[in-house]
Amino acid sequence: MENILFDFISKYISLTEDEKNAILGLDLFHSVKKGTVLLKEGQKSQVSYFVLKGCIRVYYIIDGEEKTTAFYTELDALTPHCVNKAPSEYFISCVEDCILLISNADMEIEINSKFPKFEKMCRILSEELLAKQQIDFDEFKTSSPEQRYLNLLQKRPDLIQRVPQHQLASYLGIKPQSLSRLRARILEKSKE
Amino acid sequence: MENILFDFISKYISLTEDEKNAILGLDLFHSVKKGTVLLKEGQKSQVSYFVLKGCIRVYYIIDGEEKTTAFYTELDALTPHCVNKAPSEYFISCVEDCILLISNADMEIEINSKFPKFEKMCRILSEELLAKQQIDFDEFKTSSPEQRYLNLLQKRPDLIQRVPQHQLASYLGIKPQSLSRLRARILEKSKE
DNA sequence: TAAAATCGTTCACTTAAGTTAAGTAATGAG
DNA sequence: CTCATTACTTAACTTAAGTGAACGATTTTA
Numbered sequence: 197m198e199n200i201l202f203d204f205i206s207k208y209i210s211l212t213e214d215e216k217n218a219i220l221g222l223d224l225f226h227s228v229k230k231g232t233v234l235l236k237e238g239q240k241s242q243v244s245y246f247v248l249k250g251c252i253r254v255y256y257i258i259d260g261e262e263k264t265t266a267f268y269t270e271l272d273a274l275t276p277h278c279v280n281k282a283p284s285e286y287f288i289s290c291v292e293d294c295i296l297l298i299s300n301a302d303m304e305i306e307i308n309s310k311f312p313k314f315e316k317m318c319r320i321l322s323e324e325l326l327a328k329q330q331i332d333f334d335e336f337k338t339s340s341p342e343q344r345y346l347n348l349l350q351k352r353p354d355l356i357q358r359v360p361q362h363q364l365a366s367y368l369g370i371k372p373q374s375l376s377r378l379r380a381r382i383l384e385k386s387k388e
Numbered sequence: 389m390e391n392i393l394f395d396f397i398s399k400y401i402s403l404t405e406d407e408k409n410a411i412l413g414l415d416l417f418h419s420v421k422k423g424t425v426l427l428k429e430g431q432k433s434q435v436s437y438f439v440l441k442g443c444i445r446v447y448y449i450i451d452g453e454e455k456t457t458a459f460y461t462e463l464d465a466l467t468p469h470c471v472n473k474a475p476s477e478y479f480i481s482c483v484e485d486c487i488l489l490i491s492n493a494d495m496e497i498e499i500n501s502k503f504p505k506f507e508k509m510c511r512i513l514s515e516e517l518l519a520k521q522q523i524d525f526d527e528f529k530t531s532s533p534e535q536r537y538l539n540l541l542q543k544r545p546d547l548i549q550r551v552p553q554h555q556l557a558s559y560l561g562i563k564p565q566s567l568s569r570l571r572a573r574i575l576e577k578s579k580e
Numbered sequence: 581t582a583a584a585a586t587c588g589t590t591c592a593c594t595t596a597a598g599t600t601a602a603g604t605a606a607t608g609a610g
Numbered sequence: 611c612t613c614a615t616t617a618c619t620t621a622a623c624t625t626a627a628g629t630g631a632a633c634g635a636t637t638t639t640a
Binding site for chain 2: 254256258263265266275286312315316318319322323325326327329330332333334336337338367369
Binding site: 381 | 626629630
């Protein structure tokens, strides 16, 4: 598991043994059971998550209804609302049994001040994520639910297997019934 | 104009006179006429924009149709696809006469190495933007076109005044005709 | 193991957005 | 200033998503 982390970091900066040990000394690794709620609406979160294995999900409850807005899988990082320290508007829970890195703001400040190159990695990571998310947002805006589904089928085929349909549906911005119908429609088209 | 910039920066880090002069020495300030296309599909962009005055717009052309995905107004920053150096998939143009800061990667590297605190500001800015955009994306996903319009009316009422309807419509993910209808519907409701 | 709850699909019906077309108002170029 | 273009609205029709309900098939849990 440690190697997965260091392989990931090595894409951005190179670490000395000392630096690696400093990270390992932080007690970041956690196993979390499927269904565990990591963050509830109204709670204040000071922690960041990095998925080594498994899948976590972000969702809102609006008018008693779950609205899933994101899935994070292997090597995805999730830092809830760094801006304001306002209470969370959403929930985070585990779709599967997970192995996560969980870090808090204090750890990050400590690491950043000890090893300035982390600051750089964080900036690059943020900028990368920002650009990726920008593209995702643009794709969402410029396509229909059906196109979004086909797009997801291409880009994250694993998600469609590992995540319940009704969560996928709200991730695509539609109701479960509409997803069923839309899939039937696609199947019908492909027969012709 | 310089003061608008330094007031903005001062929210994140404090600058000495030397540092301010280093920035002013970079020749960042540019006046750009309404309608100017700053970036075309297929071009490679190495520059970032920061809006001091005016409004710039990001749009795709898909099947011959403009799809607007973002508007940037006063104090908004736009850094196109820092990740890959692939050619742009979208256009950027000026909705109004603008005063922009335009910086390129070389300038940023130079400034970042001379004054490490810029690295920090960039990280904080990226993280802030990421969180803001996350929230925007979530709101978009979890609401209907009508709710999106009402939401925009609350959050960026100026946009509805300064931007053409058909650009607004595609920003909301719908056709101009649907926006007209939707507005008529809202007006009808408010009469009752 | 049996009962209850949840999940995915299907159906009929409603609502809203897409499409095509037309008309009017505003804008811009010559 | 005029003509041509573009922008916005309205309308009729089509298409697809929302809604409410029903149905097995799972999964949970008591």
